[in-house]
Amino acid sequence: MTRYSIDPDRHELIATWGTGEGDLATRVATLPAEAGTSVLLGLARALSLLSEAAWRTYTHPASAAGSQEPNSEGWRRERERGHFGEALDAIAKPNLPSGGSMVVSYSPLIESANRVGRALHHLDNPDLTKAVLAEAATELAAVESSELGDLGGRAQQAVLLSREDASPVQVAAADRLLEQNPFGTAELFSAVDPTAAAVAAAHWLAAAAEVTAEASGDDPAQVVLEADNIEALPHETPTLVLGLIEDGATRYDVVTGLVRHAMHVADGLLPDPAGLREQLENLEDALTEYTDDEEADPEDTGLRLTPLDPRRPARDLLEDLLTGIHGCWLLHSEYADLDTDEDLGDAQDWTDEQAEEHQRRSRDRFAQLVRDTAAANRDRLV
Structure with a gap:
């Protein structure tokens, strides 16, 4: 979500958001010099709440709630997402106190928009109102872009959020990145929705486990656990994912199920x-x-209560799955690299440079085998 703050020295309203590589900031508007700090902070707080409510419709889509029956969770989520078109109107013409009372909306999004509007009404500055309306439109458009799988511009902050669903567009983007490097790239964390990236990573982990099992003779679901004997690894989650896939679950269902479970725990649910x-x-x-x-x-x-970090479940899962792929290579190299790279001479006499060259070749050979297996099973990706 985007956070809004006040620069008291420059009298400016500032918006900041994360990108996966660091935070960006932009000046939204110049603030009235005569306005009190408390009123201005109220405006910034209301805008932050508006952003939080808008992005919650992205992280908790109606499609992930199951039932769409009236008064169900899916029905409530769908109604909340449908309020996007009313939010700007609520900012421009908010509910104001009248006769000692005031209408308050049940919708967190609309009520946050009304709070923004009331703060602007109190400040009574047309230029500020115009700038805030433009900023709110930009924020809502970023959420809409993220839903379509386009994480450019302001929508890039979606790479820091865990979502109960996964965009096929984003899964495909992550799959292409993993095809380039099955061990993972920095772009998986800075350019792709983490839940979607984890779906693709689960597919590539399954391919890596299959390749490793063929070389080692172990059960594919146990190869990361075996690799823990070579190097200490966070093997619990990759092993759980591989076990669920072996039992017939799809990559999509495994990942979204784990992420959704952790998000519910974070929300205080059981x-x-x-x-x-x-x-x-x-x-x-x-x-x-x-x-x-x-x-x-x-x-x-x-x-x-959950194998994932409930504060960042999707990114935590993605990290563990990529570590699992690394673990598969560790075990695979123990069996498949015994008689390779003879041109480097006796392994006991290798220099540091020769050892590094052997490791690079080993990773390259393993990566190609995983690419071939992942491609052969591409129909299982989603």
Whole structure:
């Protein structure tokens, strides 16, 4: 979301937003010099709330809620998204106090727009009102562009957000980046919606696991866990994803399900009571075991409600999946590189440069095998 602030020295309203590579800022308008700081801060706060409400319609789309029946969650989300066309009108002509009362909207988006409008009404500056209306239109257009998979301009802030759905356009964009480099690129984090990027990364992880399993003889769902014996890896999430895919789940369903679950936890909801009950039963067994162990650390029995970081679930998942691909290469190289690169001489006599060349060749060979497997299974991407 875009955050708005006041520069008290220059009397300017400033907008800032993240891009995945850093934050950008722009001057929205010059503020009336005679206006009090409290009133101006109220305007900035209302604009920030408007942006937050608008972007929530992107991160929580109606399509991800299931039912669209009246009064259902999907129905409420669809109605909220439909208020975009009314938001600018609410800024221009807000609900004002009348007769000791005031109409307040149930819609967070519309009520935030009304708050912006009331702040502007109090300031009574036509030029400022015009500038704020243009800024609000820019922000709403950025959300609309993100929904279409176009993350240019202001819409680039979507790369920092977790979404319950994944745009096919963005999944395809991430797939092209991974085809260039199956180990991942910086652009996956700066140019693509992270949920969509994670869907593509899950597809490429599955391909990497298949290639590795053929070389090592291990179960494809267990290769990242095996790689943890070579190098310490965050293997839990990649192993979970591979297991779900092996059980027949689609890449899209696995990723959006995990991200949605973590987002619900972040919202204070309990999305899987049955799963929690099973975790609690396992925790009870663990507590009994640890009670008899004098050297046990009680913190080791902590219960995680989600395997992802609920503050940034999609990006956390993307990072873990790319690490999983790296883990697949580690294990693959243990089996497939035994008799390669003989032109470099005896491995025991390699210089640092020769060792680096061997590693580069190993990664290149593995990357090509993964490309071939991913391409052969492209129909499973979404």
